[in-house]
Amino acid sequence: MWQPLFALARRDLRLAARSPAETFMGVVFFLVALSLFPLGVGASPDILTRIGAGVIWVLALLAVLLTLDRLFQADLDDGSLDLLHLAPAPLELVVLAKCAVHWLTSGLLLVLASPLLALLMTLPPEAYWALPLALLLGTPTLTLIGAIGSALLVGSRRGSVLTALIVLPLYIPVLVFGMSAVDGVLLGLGGRTAFLILGAMLLAAASLAPFAIAAALRLAAE
Amino acid sequence: MRSAVAAADDGATHERAAAFEADGLACRRGGRLLIEAADWRLGPGDALLLKGANGSGKSSLLRLLAGFLWPAAGSLRHGGLDVFADLPHWRSLLHLIGYQEGLKPSLTVAENLAIVTALLGGSVARCGAGLDRFGLEALADTPARFLSSGQRRRVALARLVAVPRPIWLLDEPATGLDAKNRSRLEELIDAHRQGGGIAVVASHGDVALRSPHVLDLGD
Numbered sequence: 001m002w003q004p005l006f007a008l009a010r011r012d013l014r015l016a017a018r019s020p021a022e023t024f025m026g027v028v029f030f031l032v033a034l035s036l037f038p039l040g041v042g043a044s045p046d047i048l049t050r051i052g053a054g055v056i057w058v059l060a061l062l063a064v065l066l067t068l069d070r071l072f073q074a075d076l077d078d079g080s081l082d083l084l085h086l087a088p089a090p091l092e093l094v095v096l097a098k099c100a101v102h103w104l105t106s107g108l109l110l111v112l113a114s115p116l117l118a119l120l121m122t123l124p125p126e127a128y129w130a131l132p133l134a135l136l137l138g139t140p141t142l143t144l145i146g147a148i149g150s151a152l153l154v155g156s157r158r159g160s161v162l163t164a165l166i167v168l169p170l171y172i173p174v175l176v177f178g179m180s181a182v183d184g185v186l187l188g189l190g191g192r193t194a195f196l197i198l199g200a201m202l203l204a205a206a207s208l209a210p211f212a213i214a215a216a217l218r219l220a221a222e
Numbered sequence: 223m224r225s226a227v228a229a230a231d232d233g234a235t236h237e238r239a240a241a242f243e244a245d246g247l248a249c250r251r252g253g254r255l256l257i258e259a260a261d262w263r264l265g266p267g268d269a270l271l272l273k274g275a276n277g278s279g280k281s282s283l284l285r286l287l288a289g290f291l292w293p294a295a296g297s298l299r300h301g302g303l304d305v306f307a308d309l310p311h312w313r314s315l316l317h318l319i320g321y322q323e324g325l326k327p328s329l330t331v332a333e334n335l336a337i338v339t340a341l342l343g344g345s346v347a348r349c350g351a352g353l354d355r356f357g358l359e360a361l362a363d364t365p366a367r368f369l370s371s372g373q374r375r376r377v378a379l380a381r382l383v384a385v386p387r388p389i390w391l392l393d394e395p396a397t398g399l400d401a402k403n404r405s406r407l408e409e410l411i412d413a414h415r416q417g418g419g420i421a422v423v424a425s426h427g428d429v430a431l432r433s434p435h436v437l438d439l440g441d
Contacts, residue, residue, distance in 0.1 A: 003340055003343060004340065004341045004342070004343055006340070007337050007340030007341045008337075008341055010337070011326070011329070011337045011341075014329065014333070015326060015328060015329070018328040018329070019328060078322060078323070078324055078325060078326065078327070079320060079321075079322025079323060079324040080324035080325075080326070080338075082288075082290070082318060082320060082322075082324065083324050083338060083341055083342065084341070085288075085289075085290070085313060086288070086313050086314075086316065086317075086318060086342060087341050087342060087343065088310075088313075088314040088342070088343040089343075090310065221285075221290040222285075222290060222291055
């Protein structure tokens, strides 16, 4: 049962490695868009410090969204989506494997880049661990929720705009608790509860989203 | 001569199908009844040839047989069991070669075949036999984006050799194939049937099957 899942994960990792432009698009967007903020709102450190964590979270959300529309579309276009249905493994686990690789090639890169961004937004030193930790818990949830929208709209033209419309409202809880986790640490209030809620949302998404994604893909196969 | 030897080699790994029956099978797409009341009874070694004009529902029927569509009426049984009752098991028994090959353009031919083989639960050690069967050894390290449509089709068909499964659903399998590869395909289907497999082939008549059952979907 595991062989098909590993095969798929290896394939997607290899595809990501072969097209670095597409893979790094999300994180490069993240960096470029963020570097506009000091220019746009003025480089005054207190403004940047105050809005920093929020800006980083919103951009992380958009960066994940940007990489989502190819998640199933490429497989649909070349016919390999049908093969996923014929694999001797439950479709729910197959899509979970795809989401895991998507996170490795999008969310994880944002986590790794985030300390640099905290520096850019003149956040206090606690942010160097609080921000990556919050993103580490939050970005997989973004991938899983986003994959539902991506699977629902696979094959439709203008899919990426519609995916954004469907998915962004669902991202709000992650944004709210991601923000309050980081802010809690920065303001010295302790963000423990918010971190725990982020973790709980990740567990809920990881256990429920695969069923929704698989159901959407079954509809798409008709 | 060479392919005769290959056929003998493959013989050991062919899987036997059980009786595959349709009873009053109907297929509706977009509100239109494409197929009404199709019946057949195929045993191990049988082939079903789907004939019909463009748009007569050949591809839809094959997708229905693969469990991607639900029948509007009727039943489909394999070994006496309703295939829609245990779709994952049914899907693990069949190959569907559709009009798209499912190849990743940036991966090489060998990589594409190895990944599909592993994905379908086959043994990667058999990939060589698949490449060999359709004369793809020389192209093994070529990225799939450089292949012609006939070559892409051959890579997809190599899957049939690499992963032994008893039921083959082939949608216009000879599209783009030259005469040599078409006869390789015909030999492969023949060997599959001799090993007890079942093949359902949608074709405009470019694949010669030995005494097939015929389902004419008209126009």
